[in-house]
Amino acid sequence: MDSLVLTLVLPSIRLLLLFFIVFLIARLWFKVETQLPLPPGPFSIPFLGFLPFVGQDFHITLAHLSKRYGSVYQLFLGRNRIVVISDSNIIREAFRQPIFSGRPDTELTKILQGLGIVFSDGDLWKEQRSFLHGVLRQFGTNKLMNGRNGFESKIKEQVTEFLNNLQSFEEKPCRIRPLLASAVSNVVGSVLISSTLKNEEKKSFERLLSLMEEGFKLVTIAMPANFLPLFRYMPCVNRAYQKIKANRAETCGYFKKIVTDHRKTLDPFNIRDICDAYIVQQEKVQKDGKKSYFSDEQLIQIMNDVFSAGMETVTSTLDWAILFLMLYPKVQRNIQEEIDMVIGEQREPSLSDLPKMPYTEATIYEVLRRSTVIALGNAHLTLNDTILAGYRIPKNSQILPNLYAIHMDPKLWKDPELFDPNRFLRDGKIFKPNYFIPFSVGRRMCLGDTLTRMEVFLFLTGLLKKYNLQVPPNEEMPSTKGTTAVSTVPKPYNVYITLRRV
Numbered sequence: 001m002d003s004l005v006l007t008l009v010l011p012s013i014r015l016l017l018l019f020f021i022v023f024l025i026a027r028l029w030f031k032v033e034t035q036l037p038l039p040p041g042p043f044s045i046p047f048l049g050f051l052p053f054v055g056q057d058f059h060i061t062l063a064h065l066s067k068r069y070g071s072v073y074q075l076f077l078g079r080n081r082i083v084v085i086s087d088s089n090i091i092r093e094a095f096r097q098p099i100f101s102g103r104p105d106t107e108l109t110k111i112l113q114g115l116g117i118v119f120s121d122g123d124l125w126k127e128q129r130s131f132l133h134g135v136l137r138q139f140g141t142n143k144l145m146n147g148r149n150g151f152e153s154k155i156k157e158q159v160t161e162f163l164n165n166l167q168s169f170e171e172k173p174c175r176i177r178p179l180l181a182s183a184v185s186n187v188v189g190s191v192l193i194s195s196t197l198k199n200e201e202k203k204s205f206e207r208l209l210s211l212m213e214e215g216f217k218l219v220t221i222a223m224p225a226n227f228l229p230l231f232r233y234m235p236c237v238n239r240a241y242q243k244i245k246a247n248r249a250e251t252c253g254y255f256k257k258i259v260t261d262h263r264k265t266l267d268p269f270n271i272r273d274i275c276d277a278y279i280v281q282q283e284k285v286q287k288d289g290k291k292s293y294f295s296d297e298q299l300i301q302i303m304n305d306v307f308s309a310g311m312e313t314v315t316s317t318l319d320w321a322i323l324f325l326m327l328y329p330k331v332q333r334n335i336q337e338e339i340d341m342v343i344g345e346q347r348e349p350s351l352s353d354l355p356k357m358p359y360t361e362a363t364i365y366e367v368l369r370r371s372t373v374i375a376l377g378n379a380h381l382t383l384n385d386t387i388l389a390g391y392r393i394p395k396n397s398q399i400l401p402n403l404y405a406i407h408m409d410p411k412l413w414k415d416p417e418l419f420d421p422n423r424f425l426r427d428g429k430i431f432k433p434n435y436f437i438p439f440s441v442g443r444r445m446c447l448g449d450t451l452t453r454m455e456v457f458l459f460l461t462g463l464l465k466k467y468n469l470q471v472p473p474n475e476e477m478p479s480t481k482g483t484t485a486v487s488t489v490p491k492p493y494n495v496y497i498t499l500r501r502v
Contacts, residue, residue, distance in 0.1 A: 037392065039070075041075045048228070077228075079227075079228070080398055081396070082379075088406050088437055093389075095401075095440070102382065103379070107225040107241070111245055115301035117301075127294075132306075165182075174497060177315065182209075183459070187455060188306065191273060218240045218243055222237055252301075262276060274306070313452060313487065314455050317371065318459055319490050321363075326470060335363060336464050343465065361457070372408075375484065380398070381397070382395055407436070419480075479493075
């Protein structure tokens with residue numbers, strides 16, 4: 001009888017004991033977690049927080065604050081807790097965790113209705129990012145489309161057009177950014193929707209470009225509403241906010257027509273662009289009856305995201321590259337010597353040349369470091385309470401990676417203001433330190449990193465194979481201090497181009 005009772009009771013005792021142990025561990029963890037400090041940070045003005053002190057170059061202000069408060073600190077912008085990270089290892093630790101993969105829900109992102117890739121969240125973002133990552137990878141290696149439609153061939157077409165357009169500016173001061181913007185937008189347009197400034201859609205495409213460029217300026221004006229919604233009712237902010245909504249409606253209308261036209265001419269066995277690839281996958285999941293987030297509305301916002309991000313980032317990177325090469329003629333000559341040795345006179349540069357041109361590749365990396373076009377990356381959001389670097393990080397904290405502070409840290413880079421490609425070379429081979437993160441890191445790192453490097457390499461080598469770049473005679477040396485809005489761009493400058501005599 002006693003053994004029977006023991007047999008019946010013993011499992012319950014074990015269960016209670018297990019429950020008690022789990023309870024003690026959970027209580028101990030909760031106690032430790034709640035006793036951890038919040039990150040330190042500067043004084044906040046009630047209601048406004050740190051907003052009055054943001055200034056024009058916010059990334060530089062934040063870099064200065066990190067010297068006082070450390071590599072992880074917090075401040076408030078209006079009602080929003082912002083945790084700033086200025087250490088690459090801590091950024092990697094945070095951004096590889098799902099709990100840090102959210103995006104802030106702001107006045108401006110509400111316009112997007114939770115769609116797209118850049119500002120979306122949750123299962124929609126996971127599914128759509130996975131698809132787009134796969135398509136970009138296959139497109140880049142020509143596995144999805146025939147070679148004629150691959151990234152490299154599309155970039156080369158625009159490099160040729162860009163160089164042809166430069167002929168009328170030989171031996172005279174040239175403002176080169178508009179020419180770069182036109183060429184890069186043609187690359188993005190051809191990859192995304194098979195449309196450029198040269199084909200029959202020229203007027204519509206030009207209008208799209210003007211809306212995108214205006215959008216970057218409007219976002220800067222409307223940005224305060226993200227941190228204090230009352231700002232949206234200030235006349236200048238409200239005008240910008242309403243114009244952003246109107247412009248988005250117009251760009252969505254443009255892309256909606258593109259989607260309709262693509263459906264009419266779709267050939268699943270001859271994928272022309274990303275739009276085609278998306279439609280094919282959308283129809284496949286619908287046919288299979290699978291639950292998914294593929295929709296025309298989602299495709300249209302992906303087009304908006306890819307176009308705006310791809311155009312601005314690459315244009316600004318090339319703009320910086322030409323500025324630095326103009327100011328550092330020895331670097332320019334070193335690249336040209338590598339071009340002459342590897343490529344020669346008889347053919348145009350190809351992506352297959354890149355592994356054989358370490359100095360050129362190192363120069364591209366130094367441009368990315370020195371410019372850090374997206375100085376503060378993209379803000380992440382904590383999906384729950386968590387711990388990072390010994391600090392308690394509450395749910396819904398916005399996490400801001402200060403990539404500029406890392407890339408200009410004198411503890412990591414000797415003379416960081418100096419433009420020196422040799423930082424990325426060891427014994428004649430490429431060396432990339434783990435604190436070099438121009439496209440951020442983790443689950444939400446930039447999808448366009450590979451395409452950006454491809455474009456910059458082909459445009460720069462094509463340009464330097466044909467031309468020398470100089471500061472125009474009788475003009476002052478241009479400044480390397482950028483202007484920051486959505487991205488950090490050089491102040492307007494002129495370049496003097498002359499034909500090389502090899």
